[in-house]
Amino acid sequence: MPLPPIEQADATPEVRAVYDDIKAARNVPDVNNFWKAVAHHPPTLARTWESLKEVMAPGALDPLVKEMIFVAVSVTNNCQYCIRSHEAAARRLGMTDAQFGELIAVVGMANETNRLAVGYQVELDERLK
Amino acid sequence: MPLPPIEQADATPEVRAVYDDIKAARNVPDVNNFWKAVAHHPPTLARTWESLKEVMAPGALDPLVKEMIFVAVSVTNNCQYCIRSHEAAARRLGMTDAQFGELIAVVGMANETNRLAVGYQVELDERLK
Amino acid sequence: MPLPPIEQADATPEVRAVYDDIKAARNVPDVNNFWKAVAHHPPTLARTWESLKEVMAPGALDPLVKEMIFVAVSVTNNCQYCIRSHEAAARRLGMTDAQFGELIAVVGMANETNRLAVGYQVELDERLK
Amino acid sequence: MPLPPIEQADATPEVRAVYDDIKAARNVPDVNNFWKAVAHHPPTLARTWESLKEVMAPGALDPLVKEMIFVAVSVTNNCQYCIRSHEAAARRLGMTDAQFGELIAVVGMANETNRLAVGYQVELDERLK
Amino acid sequence: MPLPPIEQADATPEVRAVYDDIKAARNVPDVNNFWKAVAHHPPTLARTWESLKEVMAPGALDPLVKEMIFVAVSVTNNCQYCIRSHEAAARRLGMTDAQFGELIAVVGMANETNRLAVGYQVELDERLK
Amino acid sequence: MPLPPIEQADATPEVRAVYDDIKAARNVPDVNNFWKAVAHHPPTLARTWESLKEVMAPGALDPLVKEMIFVAVSVTNNCQYCIRSHEAAARRLGMTDAQFGELIAVVGMANETNRLAVGYQVELDERLK
Numbered sequence: 001m002p003l004p005p006i007e008q009a010d011a012t013p014e015v016r017a018v019y020d021d022i023k024a025a026r027n028v029p030d031v032n033n034f035w036k037a038v039a040h041h042p043p044t045l046a047r048t049w050e051s052l053k054e055v056m057a058p059g060a061l062d063p064l065v066k067e068m069i070f071v072a073v074s075v076t077n078n079c080q081y082c083i084r085s086h087e088a089a090a091r092r093l094g095m096t097d098a099q100f101g102e103l104i105a106v107v108g109m110a111n112e113t114n115r116l117a118v119g120y121q122v123e124l125d126e127r128l129k
Numbered sequence: 130m131p132l133p134p135i136e137q138a139d140a141t142p143e144v145r146a147v148y149d150d151i152k153a154a155r156n157v158p159d160v161n162n163f164w165k166a167v168a169h170h171p172p173t174l175a176r177t178w179e180s181l182k183e184v185m186a187p188g189a190l191d192p193l194v195k196e197m198i199f200v201a202v203s204v205t206n207n208c209q210y211c212i213r214s215h216e217a218a219a220r221r222l223g224m225t226d227a228q229f230g231e232l233i234a235v236v237g238m239a240n241e242t243n244r245l246a247v248g249y250q251v252e253l254d255e256r257l258k
Numbered sequence: 259m260p261l262p263p264i265e266q267a268d269a270t271p272e273v274r275a276v277y278d279d280i281k282a283a284r285n286v287p288d289v290n291n292f293w294k295a296v297a298h299h300p301p302t303l304a305r306t307w308e309s310l311k312e313v314m315a316p317g318a319l320d321p322l323v324k325e326m327i328f329v330a331v332s333v334t335n336n337c338q339y340c341i342r343s344h345e346a347a348a349r350r351l352g353m354t355d356a357q358f359g360e361l362i363a364v365v366g367m368a369n370e371t372n373r374l375a376v377g378y379q380v381e382l383d384e385r386l387k
Numbered sequence: 388m389p390l391p392p393i394e395q396a397d398a399t400p401e402v403r404a405v406y407d408d409i410k411a412a413r414n415v416p417d418v419n420n421f422w423k424a425v426a427h428h429p430p431t432l433a434r435t436w437e438s439l440k441e442v443m444a445p446g447a448l449d450p451l452v453k454e455m456i457f458v459a460v461s462v463t464n465n466c467q468y469c470i471r472s473h474e475a476a477a478r479r480l481g482m483t484d485a486q487f488g489e490l491i492a493v494v495g496m497a498n499e500t501n502r503l504a505v506g507y508q509v510e511l512d513e514r515l516k
Numbered sequence: 517m518p519l520p521p522i523e524q525a526d527a528t529p530e531v532r533a534v535y536d537d538i539k540a541a542r543n544v545p546d547v548n549n550f551w552k553a554v555a556h557h558p559p560t561l562a563r564t565w566e567s568l569k570e571v572m573a574p575g576a577l578d579p580l581v582k583e584m585i586f587v588a589v590s591v592t593n594n595c596q597y598c599i600r601s602h603e604a605a606a607r608r609l610g611m612t613d614a615q616f617g618e619l620i621a622v623v624g625m626a627n628e629t630n631r632l633a634v635g636y637q638v639e640l641d642e643r644l645k
Numbered sequence: 646m647p648l649p650p651i652e653q654a655d656a657t658p659e660v661r662a663v664y665d666d667i668k669a670a671r672n673v674p675d676v677n678n679f680w681k682a683v684a685h686h687p688p689t690l691a692r693t694w695e696s697l698k699e700v701m702a703p704g705a706l707d708p709l710v711k712e713m714i715f716v717a718v719s720v721t722n723n724c725q726y727c728i729r730s731h732e733a734a735a736r737r738l739g740m741t742d743a744q745f746g747e748l749i750a751v752v753g754m755a756n757e758t759n760r761l762a763v764g765y766q767v768e769l770d771e772r773l774k
Contacts, residue, residue: 001342001644002250003355032257034242037249041359044366047570048245051563055238060227065194066235069201073239075506076205078336078723081246082239083508084257084646097648098189101686104506106195108689109184110202110211112499113163116177117210119462119491120166121131121470128161128213128517130471130773132484170488173495176696183692204377207465207594212379213517226519230557233377237560241370248333248362250341257646259515259729260637261742290644292629295636299746302753305441306632309434313625318614323581324622330585331626334592336723339633340626342644356576364582367571368589368598371550374564375597378553379518386388386548386600388600389766390613419773421758424765428617431624435761442754447743452710453751459714460755463721465594468762469755471773485705493711496700497718497727500679503693504726507682508647515677515729591764599766620764628757635720635749637728 005036015039018049025053032085064093072107134165144168147178154182161214193222201236263294273297276307283311290343322351330365392423402426405436412440419472451480459494521552531555534565541569548601580609588623650681660684663694670698677730709738717752 008019008030018039022031038045056066067090074082087100095103137148137159147168151160167174185195196219203211216229224232266277266288276297280289296303314324325348332340345358353361395406395417405426409418425432443453454477461469474487482490524535524546534555538547554561572582583606590598603616611619653664653675663684667676683690701711712735719727732745740748 001346002252005252032254033251034246034249037251038245040249040355041363043570044245044359044363047567048242048366051567052238052242054559054563055231055234059231060225061197061231061235065197066231068190068194069198069232069235070239071506072198072201073205073236074243075502076202077240077243078505079243079246080508081251081253081257082243083505084253086239088257088646096189097685101689102184102188102190102195103198104503105184105686105689106190106198107202107506108499108502108693109181110199110215111206111502112495113177113181114203114206114208114211115462115495115498116167116173116491117163117208118465118470119458119494120169121467122162122166122210123131123134124210124213125161128210128217130475169484170492172699173488173492176699177495180692180696183688200377204373207376209379212376217517226556230560233374234557234560236377237370237373237564240373241366244333244366244369245362247336247341248329248365250338259733260639263639290641291638292633292636295638296632298636298742299750301441302632302746302750305438306629306753309438309625310629312430312434313618313621317618318612319584319618319622323584324618326577326581327585327588327619327622328626330588331592331623332630334589335627335630337630337633339638339640339644340630342640344626346644354576360571360575360577360582361585363571364577364585365589367568368586368602369593371564371568372590372593372595372598374554374560375550375595378550378556380549380553380597381518381521382597382600383548386597386604388604389768392768419770420767421762421765424767425761427613427765428621431617431621431761435624435758439754439758442747442750446747447741448713448747448751452713453747455706455710456714456717456748456751457755459717460721460752461759463718464756464759466759466762468767468769468773469759471769473755475773483705489700489704489706489711490714492700493706493714494718496697497715497731498722500693500697501719501722501724501727503683503689504679504724507679507685509678509682509726510647510650511726511729512677515726515733587764591760594763596766599763620761623764624757624760627760628753631720631753631756632749634723634728635716635752637725 003037003040005033006039007036011039012042014042015045018042018045022049034081034085064090064095067093068095068099068103071103072110075104075107076111132166132169134162135168136165140168141171143171144174147171147174151178163210163214193219193224196222197224197228197232200232201239204233204236205240261295261298263291264297265294269297270300272300273303276300276303280307292339292343322348322353325351326353326357326361329361330368333362333365334369390424390427392420393426394423398426399429401429402432405429405432409436421468421472451477451482454480455482455486455490458490459497462491462494463498519553519556521549522555523552527555528558530558531561534558534561538565550597550601580606580611583609584611584615584619587619588626591620591623592627648682648685650678651684652681656684657687659687660690663687663690667694679726679730709735709740712738713740713744713748716748717755720749720752721756 019031067086070086074086148160196215199215203215277289296306325344328344332344406418454473457473461473535547583602586602590602664676712731715731719731
């Protein structure tokens, strides 16, 4: 029942222009299923691509760190598609097995200590207020 | 009604030993409220501190990246105490305002695109299987 | 290992009575798997059906709006079964592709700005207190 | 801006009847703020109280175990009001400090290993399918 | 320790231009704290405002329905600031107490049945695949 | 694309020692896929096993109650692997169908009332502060 992916050949000119920009920016022969799904709502396709391009660009944080943060959020939200696509992106940017192992270890510990802090209803220290 | 923090002076020797190790490792005069709360269950105090020390140590990822991942998870889980204490830790390690701004922007976008992927029930691309 | 669905033929009279009420209310030949699973605990089956019937009935909000709210929560919780069954219900009530597209766009933006508000630890405005 | 609690004196007869039932069932002089808030929508007040009474009654699980499960969910969802009220209920039913400590420790570990399982995208073992 | 809100008088021209656009679009004398916080990262301020303006505009769904969906997500994510600001926006658009009561009731039921579907690991019905 | 499970025959001595300890402690012929995945980061394997062994051991709470709490968290987080493996563990410890039914019912109600408390922004009662 999920909406079928919209392939380039079936896309409106508006959608095709976004696909072309994604393919050029990422140097890939085809956009992935995420974009082909979101294309069912062209304004969301265009807006999301523009936003993602801006947010994930090199800046004060390097792109690999950004992809690892993306994985951390996606694991916490349990989004399979997002984990796999952003883990793949991080690996293309050079993430090693050791870095991935540490990333997941930090995500695990953060989720544990988040619950300890909440479970004990810890009050903010003066210096954190 | 939350359990009162256990101060060093009132701690058992077992708890005090952990407090001393935290203070030495972090070079701080007192442990923060998180540890004084968890100290109500001494095995959790000892285990959590040992784990955190291991996980957050410099390794394949540098400590600042680890603290930023910790913030990303804590924001996604909406844990106020955790956000503030790990943002403070990241700033002590040199996180700039620009880096914090980009960190939160990535966390925001990841939470948005996670929901788009789930909302459209996007199928895994062949190359991601 | 999940418990097998309880089919009408194998159901106790208590469970069958609930199935019959669901089929009559929805004008369908068979109840769906959700009910056949929850039927393993008959009090939960009866209570959940009574509650859902009451909550989703036309009232101050129309049923389509209620189904769209159900989808919004299910996407945020990442419950595949719930997304698909309530998206189907919304479409039966007339939800168009354009409405679905806007629904998912709002869900995405809300999840993003929720994290921005939490990440920046925004204080309540006076007028919101 | 939150709606003010509806006190017994200002309640409609319909709401008052629910309050009276809660006070009798729990042997308390007044209902707590949760009920006084939900009372703004009387059908939700009545339905929620009936459901909670049924679900939390002694059965195959004893009431203390049920309250601890309630705390576990509330900590994972980060609902302050829910944590405090159900921790209080668990303590009235005899939960000791040691039991509370172990409860929170399990909640923490479960949240950690949940993320490890998701982060590594662990495949179901044959025996779990 | 949260970053202080950036007031109009202290804002850069870039930030001020966004503030002016928000004030004009909403016909309010001042922007609220959300924008004054996000303004610490001007690209996020500009992008978020442009996105929100586009997503929340009247379209296939009316603005009140969109605000109620926003509240539903914010309640599920437990974001206090977001709940209060979007509940206020929904009330300005005409949401009645009865509508708010039904909205919260649906959000509650959806969160309950989401967990029942997941807890019983309900298989997708053929017609939902 | 998920990392392949590391089988005993291919494991380093360090990893094999953990596998041997798990098999002995649980009296099983092979460890399950969770451990074979986490083994890609040996320090996380060793630490997680030591922690889990400590946390889940009989103590102030009996092991069945601990496994049910684990299931409650896993359902709330929507972690399929975790639900199935800990439901299986609970059943090995004697959980009956009736107990499972009540467990899921409590998890469902807790998720519902958590959202009611948050949706109405219920203030803490004096006695809960």
